[in-house]
Amino acid sequence: xxxxxxxxxxxxxxxxxxxxxxxxxxxxxxxxxxxxxxxxxxxxxxxxxxxxxxxxxxxxxxxxxxxxxxxxxxxxxxxxxxxxxxxxxxxxxxxxxxxxxxxxxxxxxxxxxxxxxxxxxxxxxxxxxxxxxxxxxxxxxxxxxxxxxxxxxxxxxxxxxxxxxxxxxxxxxxxxxxxxxxxxxxxxxxxxxxxxxxxxxxxxxxxxxxxxxxxxxxxxxxxxxxxxxxxxxxxxxxxxxxxxxxxxxxxxxxxxxxxxxxxxxxxxxxxxxxxxxxxxxxxxxxxxxxxxxxxxxxxxxxxxxxxxxxx
Amino acid sequence: xxxxxxxxxxxxxxxxxxxxxxxxxxxxxxxxxxxxxxxxxxxxxxxxxxxxxxxxxxxxxxxxxxxxxxxxxxxxxxxxxxxxxxxxxxxxxxxxxxxxxxxxxxxxxxxxxxxxxxxxxxxxxxxxxxxxxxxxxxxxxxxxxxxxxxxxxxxxxxxxxxxxxxxxxxxxxxxxxxxxxxxxxxxxxxxxxxxxxxxxxxxxxxxxxxxxxxxxxxxxxxxxxxxxxxxxxxxxxxxxxxxxxxxxxxxxxxxxxxxxxxxxxxxxxxxxxxxxxxxxxxxxxxxxxxxxxxxxxxxxxxxxxxxxxxxxxxxxxxxxxxxxxxxxxxxxxxxxxxxxxxxxxxxxxxx
Numbered sequence: 001x002x003x004x005x006x007x008x009x010x011x012x013x014x015x016x017x018x019x020x021x022x023x024x025x026x027x028x029x030x031x032x033x034x035x036x037x038x039x040x041x042x043x044x045x046x047x048x049x050x051x052x053x054x055x056x057x058x059x060x061x062x063x064x065x066x067x068x069x070x071x072x073x074x075x076x077x078x079x080x081x082x083x084x085x086x087x088x089x090x091x092x093x094x095x096x097x098x099x100x101x102x103x104x105x106x107x108x109x110x111x112x113x114x115x116x117x118x119x120x121x122x123x124x125x126x127x128x129x130x131x132x133x134x135x136x137x138x139x140x141x142x143x144x145x146x147x148x149x150x151x152x153x154x155x156x157x158x159x160x161x162x163x164x165x166x167x168x169x170x171x172x173x174x175x176x177x178x179x180x181x182x183x184x185x186x187x188x189x190x191x192x193x194x195x196x197x198x199x200x201x202x203x204x205x206x207x208x209x210x211x212x213x214x215x216x217x218x219x220x221x222x223x224x225x226x227x228x229x230x231x232x233x234x235x236x237x238x239x240x241x242x243x244x245x246x247x248x249x250x251x252x253x254x255x256x257x258x259x260x261x262x263x264x265x266x267x268x269x270x271x272x273x274x275x276x277x278x279x280x281x282x283x284x285x286x287x288x289x290x291x292x293x294x295x296x297x298x299x300x301x302x303x304x305x306x307x308x309x310x311x
Numbered sequence: 312x313x314x315x316x317x318x319x320x321x322x323x324x325x326x327x328x329x330x331x332x333x334x335x336x337x338x339x340x341x342x343x344x345x346x347x348x349x350x351x352x353x354x355x356x357x358x359x360x361x362x363x364x365x366x367x368x369x370x371x372x373x374x375x376x377x378x379x380x381x382x383x384x385x386x387x388x389x390x391x392x393x394x395x396x397x398x399x400x401x402x403x404x405x406x407x408x409x410x411x412x413x414x415x416x417x418x419x420x421x422x423x424x425x426x427x428x429x430x431x432x433x434x435x436x437x438x439x440x441x442x443x444x445x446x447x448x449x450x451x452x453x454x455x456x457x458x459x460x461x462x463x464x465x466x467x468x469x470x471x472x473x474x475x476x477x478x479x480x481x482x483x484x485x486x487x488x489x490x491x492x493x494x495x496x497x498x499x500x501x502x503x504x505x506x507x508x509x510x511x512x513x514x515x516x517x518x519x520x521x522x523x524x525x526x527x528x529x530x531x532x533x534x535x536x537x538x539x540x541x542x543x544x545x546x547x548x549x550x551x552x553x554x555x556x557x558x559x560x561x562x563x564x565x566x567x568x569x570x571x572x573x574x575x576x577x578x579x580x581x582x583x584x585x586x587x588x589x590x591x592x593x594x595x596x597x598x599x600x601x602x603x604x605x606x607x608x609x610x611x612x613x614x615x616x617x618x619x620x621x622x623x624x625x626x627x628x629x630x631x632x633x634x635x636x637x638x639x640x641x642x643x644x645x646x647x648x649x650x651x652x653x654x655x656x657x658x659x660x661x662x
């Protein structure tokens with residue numbers, strides 16, 4: 001019983017990073033922009049978070065600062081890919097390089113220092129006493145509640161239950177039709193891409209302020225790429241993105257348990273689990289259920305810049 | 312009299328080159344200003360980079376060693392781009408090619424060199440192709456997004472190579488932490504320290520370009536990439552073309568890994584891929600998916616990489632160099648798009 005609670009608890013903690021980054025990517029991809037800069041944005045958020053709390057010991061401020069930095073870089077990315085319509089894949093890869101490189105350069109001074117202020121655990125009264133689940137989910141840091149409940153539900157309602165949500169999905173599916181219907185295609189794309197980038201950087205701050213919690217050069221370790229993968233696995237839906245991240249968290253937690261209990265498998269192979277698991281998760285459902293293919297389809301205009309005067 | 316911007320469907324080649332040059336200069340100026348703030352002397356560094364790269368045959372030989380894997384990986388990515396597929400997994404395929412070549416090269420002793428070189432080449436190609444097999448089948452038969460499956464396998468390949476080079480295959484004699492023993496066979500040198508991988512890479516790029524441009528197979532690949540529905544309607548075996556293109560792409564990336572082991576490093580090491588797989592994506596994008604343009608694009612990337620290595624000797628860290636590389640690519644992407652526009656006069660005659 002304790003084992004399951006432990007695994008779930010780690011799963012929520014580890015999955016939170018991916019969930020937040022994946023939610024950000026859902027925002028960008030739903031309006032038709034692929035942002036492959038998540039990995040770099042997370043690195044920037046991670047260093048911003050720790051640099052802020054070193055200067056002023058408030059994790060909340062650190063998280064907000066990371067959101068701000070992410071938003072700023074998101075605006076630059078949107079300026080290039082939305083306003084100036086440059087190649088999204090190339091700009092995203094460039095953003096990953098810039099973010100990773102810049103964060104590591106600035107981060108030299110902070111390398112190895114544990115974060116002086118982290119998000120503490122908040123126990124929700126009554127709910128924490130639910131067997132198994134209670135201690136696993138309702139005794140986490142405050143960001144976990146934000147990431148697993150408030151944000152996904154809020155985004156789901158916004159996307160699928162409001163007119164604005166319909167508009168933003170239309171922008172990702174068929175920008176020309178959306179434009180003809182009077183929707184400000186470029187403006188919606190710009191701000192959602194910037195907001196998505198802010199969440200990605202927030203995920204980085206979550207790493208250094210709640211999960212790890214310290215800065216080192218490879219702290220992001222491919223999580224940005226996994227987040228991009230989860231978005232596809234989740235069929236570009238916020239609620240599913242969070243569930244996918246949780247599933248991923250469970251696999252990561254299993255690897256931890258394996259290392260802690262000295263399973264006779266080399267650590268390198270346990271570290272492969274999350275990646276192999278994700279590949280399995282993407283491939284198996286589409287083979288098992290044919291109809292999943294349509295359901296998991298990407299926004300039709302994903303990756304394509306919109307030109308009003310060019311067909 | 313007023314002016315407006317008009318977008319052309321394809322950029323004029325001259326303008327495209329100019330836009331790229333402007334973009335690179337702009338990125339370097341911004342990086343230089345940022346470096347100046349941290350106390351470095353950007354102009355002196357720039358002169359240092361240029362004189363060390365082009366001032367001696369040693370610099371050019373280093374460039375040759377860097378450009379070889381970049382042509383292979385860039386070609387691997389560019390080839391799949393032609394059929395509308397993203398192979399982001401060249402990094403992993405590179406590792407597997409290196410892995411297979413090392414396995415063969417360390418386990419067989421005393422075979423004649425020419426025979427072994429052919430065997431190593433095939434082993435590298437096989438390793439790369441095997442590593443892309445699952446993403447290929449998933450893409451061809453279940454429409455599973457290959458971008459992600461190929462990418463995730465990179466992490467697995469990195470872990471695998473790290474595991475064997477620190478564990479079972481670790482060289483007990485040397486003090487290197489993550490390195491296997493020296494392999495028994497070497498690709499001979501072609502010019503200075505540049506091995507025969509370089510001409511093979513160039514020939515392979517030319518070969519793929521010819522295959523795409525002049526054969527029926529290449530034509531079908533291009534049509535399948537431009538409009539899969541139309542290709543299917545015309546009776547082209549799109550699925551078969553996808554499978555062959557992806558496996559070939561993996562094989563090419565695997566050959567890059569094989570040459571890196573057998574020609575340059577002579578051992579399998581933890582970080583042997585040196586990001587060549589990821590840089591190959593940029594080479595392919597810079598070349599806009601043209602197999603021929605991969606050669607100059609890889610050369611440009613090699614200059615940037617080499618500049619990075621020189622800067623490291625001048626006290627600029629790898630991460631700073633990484634950020635500068637990113638900046639150059641970011642501006643290049645914007646410049647590429649900007650080259651599509653021209654200023655037209657309006658108002659003189661009614662539209």
